[in-house]
Amino acid sequence: MSQGSGTPVLTINGLRRAFGGLVAVNDLSFAVAQGEIMGLLGPNGSGKTTALNLISGVLRPDAGTIRLMGQNIAGLASYRIARLGLARTFQLVRVLDGMDCRENIKAGLAFQRPHLSAADAEVRIGALLDRVGLAGHDRRPAADLTYIDRKRLELARALAAKPRLLLLDEWLAGLNPSELAIGIDLIRSLRADGITIVLVEHVMSAVRALCDRCIVMSSGRKIAEGATADVLSDAAVVKAYLGGVAADA
Amino acid sequence: MTARVAGFGAAALTALALLALVPRLGNAYYLALAISLLQYTVLATAWGMFSGPTRYVSLATTAFFGVGAYTVAVLGEILPWPLVLLIAAALGAIVAGIVGLSTLRLSGVYFVIFTFGLTELIRQLVVWFEVNKSRVLGRYVFVDITQADIYWQLLALTAAVFLLGWLIARSRLGFALRVIGEDETVAKHCGINTTFAKVALFTISATVMTLVGAIMAPRWTYIEPSIAFNSMISFQVLIMALLGGAHRLWGPVLGAVPLTLLFELLSARFPNTFTIILGCIFLLIVYMLPRGVAGLLEKLSTTAGGKTRQRATA
Numbered sequence: 001m002s003q004g005s006g007t008p009v010l011t012i013n014g015l016r017r018a019f020g021g022l023v024a025v026n027d028l029s030f031a032v033a034q035g036e037i038m039g040l041l042g043p044n045g046s047g048k049t050t051a052l053n054l055i056s057g058v059l060r061p062d063a064g065t066i067r068l069m070g071q072n073i074a075g076l077a078s079y080r081i082a083r084l085g086l087a088r089t090f091q092l093v094r095v096l097d098g099m100d101c102r103e104n105i106k107a108g109l110a111f112q113r114p115h116l117s118a119a120d121a122e123v124r125i126g127a128l129l130d131r132v133g134l135a136g137h138d139r140r141p142a143a144d145l146t147y148i149d150r151k152r153l154e155l156a157r158a159l160a161a162k163p164r165l166l167l168l169d170e171w172l173a174g175l176n177p178s179e180l181a182i183g184i185d186l187i188r189s190l191r192a193d194g195i196t197i198v199l200v201e202h203v204m205s206a207v208r209a210l211c212d213r214c215i216v217m218s219s220g221r222k223i224a225e226g227a228t229a230d231v232l233s234d235a236a237v238v239k240a241y242l243g244g245v246a247a248d249a
Numbered sequence: 250m251t252a253r254v255a256g257f258g259a260a261a262l263t264a265l266a267l268l269a270l271v272p273r274l275g276n277a278y279y280l281a282l283a284i285s286l287l288q289y290t291v292l293a294t295a296w297g298m299f300s301g302p303t304r305y306v307s308l309a310t311t312a313f314f315g316v317g318a319y320t321v322a323v324l325g326e327i328l329p330w331p332l333v334l335l336i337a338a339a340l341g342a343i344v345a346g347i348v349g350l351s352t353l354r355l356s357g358v359y360f361v362i363f364t365f366g367l368t369e370l371i372r373q374l375v376v377w378f379e380v381n382k383s384r385v386l387g388r389y390v391f392v393d394i395t396q397a398d399i400y401w402q403l404l405a406l407t408a409a410v411f412l413l414g415w416l417i418a419r420s421r422l423g424f425a426l427r428v429i430g431e432d433e434t435v436a437k438h439c440g441i442n443t444t445f446a447k448v449a450l451f452t453i454s455a456t457v458m459t460l461v462g463a464i465m466a467p468r469w470t471y472i473e474p475s476i477a478f479n480s481m482i483s484f485q486v487l488i489m490a491l492l493g494g495a496h497r498l499w500g501p502v503l504g505a506v507p508l509t510l511l512f513e514l515l516s517a518r519f520p521n522t523f524t525i526i527l528g529c530i531f532l533l534i535v536y537m538l539p540r541g542v543a544g545l546l547e548k549l550s551t552t553a554g555g556k557t558r559q560r561a562t563a
Contacts, residue, residue, distance in 0.1 A: 056438060078437035088438055096431035107428045110421060111440035161440065
């Protein structure tokens with residue numbers, strides 16, 4: 001919140017990435033303001049995950065700029081982008097199975113600058129476990145956790161870095177209805193902390209409950225952008241989802 | 250915790266002092282055996298320092314060992330001994346840095362094959378250089394180093410490796426390597442410069458291996474590429490580290506000691522079928538002890554602990 005309304009946390013301009021002849025992300029532009037939750041929607045294969053991979057440095061863009069707090073991060077190595085304040089979770093949940101919960105979270109904060117003292121790190125780890133609902137599980141091996149607890153742990157690891165921008169790739173997928181409610185509450189509570197979030201999600205109830213604004217992609221292009229309620233009732237969006245073909249609107 | 254560390258340190262120093270007395274026994278066979286034991290202990294421990302946490306299986310041990318041995322063959326008679334060791338270590342570090350930067354992007358089986366090929370490449374380069382440039386193949390090593398000197402140097406190196414390994418395991422670099430071994434993609438997104446971390450530890454491990462080769466060289470008196478770059482060393486070290494358990498600093502020594510003794514026995518009694526037996530042993534280890542002796546000990550201690558806990562609650 002201290003950043004004020006000045007520079008958006010994330011500004012993307014003319015982003016493009018092709019795999020051979022397939023243009024997975026085509027001339028994508030959008031901006032995310034401080035404290036906003038932005039939904040990134042679209043049918044399977046529309047380029048959402050590619051977009052997240054470009055932003056987090058897994059892939060290099062062919063063209064375009066990606067600015068995090070005003071700094072161009074397009075083409076930077078993932079670890080550099082991570083140190084600049086970007087954290088993410090993965091479509092298929094990734095926790096460090098050979099480590100306990102405490103160490104999983106430690107991985108998220110140990111390599112950020114400036115380094116925390118060991119005592120401060122322990123305090124932060126405890127607070128994060130508490131925050132995501134894993135209090136008391138410090139020494140539990142990550143491999144023993146249930147599916148939702150693995151998701152919680154992955155989120156705690158991402159939050160450990162105190163990110164300015166958090167990318168959640170289908171974090172709510174695969175949860176049962178009661179878990180979904182817990183998950184939505186958890187993400188909503190992050191907004192209260194002023195964390196800016198880009199959310200790739202198929203669970204529409206979650207999108208409605210959480211996102212301030214949404215972008216819809218189809219075949220690599222942005223086909224709609226705006227307030228969540230408006231976007232979800234947009235004819236082109238409905239056609240893209242139900243018809244599976246991009247509307248030539 | 251600090252009391253435990255102090256106690257452990259005292260025990261280690263006592264063991265070191267006792268081991269330093271081995272040459273005083275005056276038995277040449279035992280001394281030779283002790284040198285073999287230390288040689289493989291250091292090599293396997295150094296191998297495990299890098300390959301344990303990262304799970305990158307390296308077959309380049311021979312390459313570094315050979316670089317060390319050959320440095321001594323070339324410079325041993327010209328320069329003072331400490332300087333020779335220093336140059337060998339520096340050469341090993343440089344080769345490891347170059348190899349690391351070019352190969353650690355590879356993963357899985359490609360890395361294994363590359364490191365194996367690398368050993369052969371370096372050997373062929375040395376052969377080419379000796380044949381075409383220096384016009385000798387095979388060199389005599391006449392340096393004033395006794396078997397006891399070799400033993401003491403190896404013992405000092407063993408102590409240094411364990412100390413170094415202990416410090417690294419407690420460091421941020423050591424933790425970074427463990428995260429990389431778990432999931433390299435996650436590691437990158439946690440802000441770990443994975444290339445730097447891997448190359449740094451690969452280089453440290455390789456420098457130690459190079460020093461072993463340099464220290465061992467005077468034992469042969471005659472060195473040629475096929476002796477210095479004997480790829481059996483890579484495989485033996487790999488088997489030892491896996492038998493012991495490469496995920497713990499103290500794991501590889503649990504494999505190095507019994508297997509050195511076994512190899513000693515086998516190569517003396519079955520010189521022709523030695524490699525076949527070696528292969529079978531390797532298969533058995535992978536099937537029976539996937540996490541090595543160290544993993545077995547841990548499992549035993551946790552199940553024993555669990556039983557006592559159950560008894561306490563009952």
